[in-house]
Amino acid sequence: xxxxxxxxxxxxxxxxxxxxxxxxxxxxxxxxxxxxxxxxxxxxxxxxxxxxxxxxxxxxxxxxxxxxxxxxxxxxxxxxxxxxxxxxxxxxxxxxxxxxxxxxxxxxxxxxxxxxxxxxxxxxxxxxxxxxxxxxxxxxxxxxxxxxxxxxxxxxxxxxxxxxxxxxxxxxxxxxxxxxxxxxxxxxxxxxxxxxxxxxxxxxxxxxxxxxxxxxxxxxxxxxxxxxxxxxxxxxxxxxxxxxxxxxxxxxxxxxxxxxxxxxxxxxxxxxxxxxxxxxxxxxxxxxxxxxxxxxxxxxxxxxxxxxxxx
Amino acid sequence: xxxxxxxxxxxxxxxxxxxxxxxxxxxxxxxxxxxxxxxxxxxxxxxxxxxxxxxxxxxxxxxxxxxxxxxxxxxxxxxxxxxxxxxxxxxxxxxxxxxxxxxxxxxxxxxxxxxxxxxxxxxxxxxxxxxxxxxxxxxxxxxxxxxxxxxxxxxxxxxxxxxxxxxxxxxxxxxxxxxxxxxxxxxxxxxxxxxxxxxxxxxxxxxxxxxxxxxxxxxxxxxxxxxxxxxxxxxxxxxxxxxxxxxxxxxxxxxxxxxxxxxxxxxxxxxxxxxxxxxxxxxxxxxxxxxxxxxxxxxxxxxxxxxxxxxxxxxxxxxxxxxxxxxxxxxxxxxxxxxxxxxxxxxxxxxxxxxxxxxxxxxxxxxxxxxxxxxxxxxxxxxxxxx
Numbered sequence: 093x094x095x096x097x098x099x100x101x102x103x104x105x106x107x108x109x110x111x112x113x114x115x116x117x118x119x120x121x122x123x124x125x126x127x128x129x130x131x132x133x134x135x136x137x138x139x140x141x142x143x144x145x146x147x148x149x150x151x152x153x154x155x156x157x158x159x160x161x162x163x164x165x166x167x168x169x170x171x172x173x174x175x176x177x178x179x180x181x182x183x184x185x186x187x188x189x190x191x192x193x194x195x196x197x198x199x200x201x202x203x204x205x206x207x208x209x210x211x212x213x214x215x216x217x218x219x220x221x222x223x224x225x226x227x228x229x230x231x232x233x234x235x236x237x238x239x240x241x242x243x244x245x246x247x248x249x250x251x252x253x254x255x256x257x258x259x260x261x262x263x264x265x266x267x268x269x270x271x272x273x274x275x276x277x278x279x280x281x282x283x284x285x286x287x288x289x290x291x292x293x294x295x296x297x298x299x300x301x302x303x304x305x306x307x308x309x310x311x312x313x314x315x316x317x318x319x320x321x322x323x324x325x326x327x328x329x330x331x332x333x334x335x336x337x338x339x340x341x342x343x344x345x346x347x348x349x350x351x352x353x354x355x356x357x358x359x360x361x362x363x364x365x366x367x368x369x370x371x372x373x374x375x376x377x378x379x380x381x382x383x384x385x386x387x388x389x390x391x392x393x394x395x396x397x398x399x400x401x402x403x
Numbered sequence: 404x405x406x407x408x409x410x411x412x413x414x415x416x417x418x419x420x421x422x423x424x425x426x427x428x429x430x431x432x433x434x435x436x437x438x439x440x441x442x443x444x445x446x447x448x449x450x451x452x453x454x455x456x457x458x459x460x461x462x463x464x465x466x467x468x469x470x471x472x473x474x475x476x477x478x479x480x481x482x483x484x485x486x487x488x489x490x491x492x493x494x495x496x497x498x499x500x501x502x503x504x505x506x507x508x509x510x511x512x513x514x515x516x517x518x519x520x521x522x523x524x525x526x527x528x529x530x531x532x533x534x535x536x537x538x539x540x541x542x543x544x545x546x547x548x549x550x551x552x553x554x555x556x557x558x559x560x561x562x563x564x565x566x567x568x569x570x571x572x573x574x575x576x577x578x579x580x581x582x583x584x585x586x587x588x589x590x591x592x593x594x595x596x597x598x599x600x601x602x603x604x605x606x607x608x609x610x611x612x613x614x615x616x617x618x619x620x621x622x623x624x625x626x627x628x629x630x631x632x633x634x635x636x637x638x639x640x641x642x643x644x645x646x647x648x649x650x651x652x653x654x655x656x657x658x659x660x661x662x663x664x665x666x667x668x669x670x671x672x673x674x675x676x677x678x679x680x681x682x683x684x685x686x687x688x689x690x691x692x693x694x695x696x697x698x699x700x701x702x703x704x705x706x707x708x709x710x711x712x713x714x715x716x717x718x719x720x721x722x723x724x725x726x727x728x729x730x731x732x733x734x735x736x737x738x739x740x741x742x743x744x745x746x747x748x749x750x751x752x753x754x755x756x757x758x759x760x761x762x763x764x765x766x767x768x769x770x771x772x773x774x775x776x777x778x779x780x781x782x783x784x785x786x787x788x789x790x
Binding site: 147148150151152162165242243244246 | 489490491492498500501502653654656
């Protein structure tokens with residue numbers, strides 16, 4: 093009886109040791125593949141977090157062990173328009189069971205839009221070194237028909253303290269206005285659709301008009317976010333292709349860059365690839381067009397010449 | 404329709420539904436089509452109908468149907484409890500379960516559900532009942548559904564006023580957030596059991612079997628007759644509805660039959676420029692909300708599956724009996740339908756979307772709909788002659 097238990101204990105110890113070494117070493121790359129995630133599902137030092145746009149997506153099936161983060165409530169200040177503050181974000185991180193040696197893997201629906209936004213927020217709050225994106229997000233996980241779990245995971249909270257933040261990764265209205273007025277030698281990339289950039293429409297289909305002016309920041313170049321992904325599986329294009337894509341519009345990383353979109357989340361997708369894959373110096377402007385396009389007295393370029401009629 | 408045509412036609416419809424669902428494998432549309440078809444078959448075979456069950460009880464003292472509704476609520480509650488506890492382990496977190504039909508619970512809901520109750524009693528059925536009866540060739544159902552579309556239009560026109568008056572500040576009460584899952588489950592099942600006991604006390608002995616079922620020559624034919632032709636026991640229908648409600652929530656979205664109808668109405672009105680510029684707060688509520696649609700929505704597929712499968716089930720049972728509508732039926736259908744549509748739009752769902760899917764999700768709005776629509780039915784049956 094006792095021997096039996098001893099053998100069981102020894103075997104489980106051996107298995108534990110073996111599986112601990114079988115886990116891949118913490119990933120230093122900005123992206124992890126679905127294969128890597130599969131191998132690390134049980135790795136206690138890896139925390140997978142889903143940030144999806146649509147509610148109910150996580151609950152009906154997520155990567156086993158993944159924690160749910162809601163961008164509507166967890167990642168923003170619910171009263172004033174702002175990103176989640178340090179205190180709230182620290183609580184969120186603790187509740188998600190994140191510690192200083194945890195590798196954080198984010199993924200989500202809609203080509204990782206909000207997962208990338210979450211990743212930017214982790215960077216702003218000083219956790220950039222620990223954050224990765226699952227390349228392809230939910231799209232590739234579903235495409236490969238990998239297992240999904242419907243259990244909401246309960247994780248042990250930590251008492252982790254946030255390291256010093258990096259507020260410099262965030263562009264503010266003044267930074268963008270300075271560029272528009274020719275006072276700042278940087279590149280600005282508008283990652284919305286060409287129709288939004290050119291001012292033909294005020295908001296993309298399915299979104300409410302939230303700006304009373306259409307068009308773009310004068311001098312900004314337009315590279316729609318979707319040009320950076322492989323449409324079939326949602327993964328990022330190769331670093332070489334990406335480099336070429338932005339070089340075509342004159343953005344080669346020689347100057348600091350600001351990315352923006354409508355509300356700052358799709359531009360995080362571009363921010364992520366420019367900083368993490370290409371290593372450029374980029375700030376994300378989360379106020380984006382819904383702040384800039386409503387600001388009084390700032391220069392606007394509207395190629396289509398649409399006039400706002402109050403409707 | 405002669406059965407030599409009816410049976411092959413029914414089989415062709417069911418095969419068509421199955422093939423369509425298979426080609427849409429895995430998607431929400433395909434799943435909704437199957438769920439709608441199963442729901443339609445259950446409704447048609449067990450004659451599960453909120454109004455008829457209530458009327459049987461009120462006019463004849465036959466409580467079997469109402470008991471089936473209570474059973475559906477109990478089974479659905481147990482199913483939802485399993486799902487909710489897995490999806491949202493801490494009910495007091497301040498979040499609501501995703502997509503669950505937990506709506507604003509205030510005076511507007513009471514008025515809307517009461518109006519819906521009157522609409523049911525006048526038109527002879529609730530919306531899901533009219534949908535499955537469309538498949539039986541009911542002379543009233545088409546008028547009631549046209550009335551419902553118009554009623555939705557009225558609902559859109561009055562929405563903003565009602566929203567500002569009360570809906571905006573009406574509490575959205577999710578019972579597990581206040582009682583915990585265990586407390587909610589215990590209380591809800593106790594309440595349903597209490598209602599069942601009251602029912603047993605008030606019920607009269609069920610009337611004699613309408614007709615003795617003919618004896619079939621072989622056991623197989625007998626079994627087939629029991630499944631395909633004879634009315635299923637009300638309790639089977641109730642339990643099946645409860646199971647389907649939970650499965651639908653898990654797989655696609657909570658059961659509901661009005662989102663697609665309402666969206667059709669909203670889209671038509673918007674195209675005609677008759678819709679208010681904005682409908683305050685509407686798109687922010689969970690429930691059978693309506694959206695401007697371009698293609699087929701999961702709820703649209705659900706309704707199509709429901710109507711086609713109940714049609715097939717009625718054909719197999721020899722219960723597809725279309726008849727020329729009388730003026731009375733048309734008037735009752737339209738008038739009742741308008742109230743059904745207005746009530747369902749304003750309450751963000753009907754007997755299925757708000758009463759069933761709300762109550763079993765732990766929404767106070769579900770219980771309010773239950774009592775207020777019952778009051779509407781009761782009042783109408785008492786006051787309206789010839790009902």
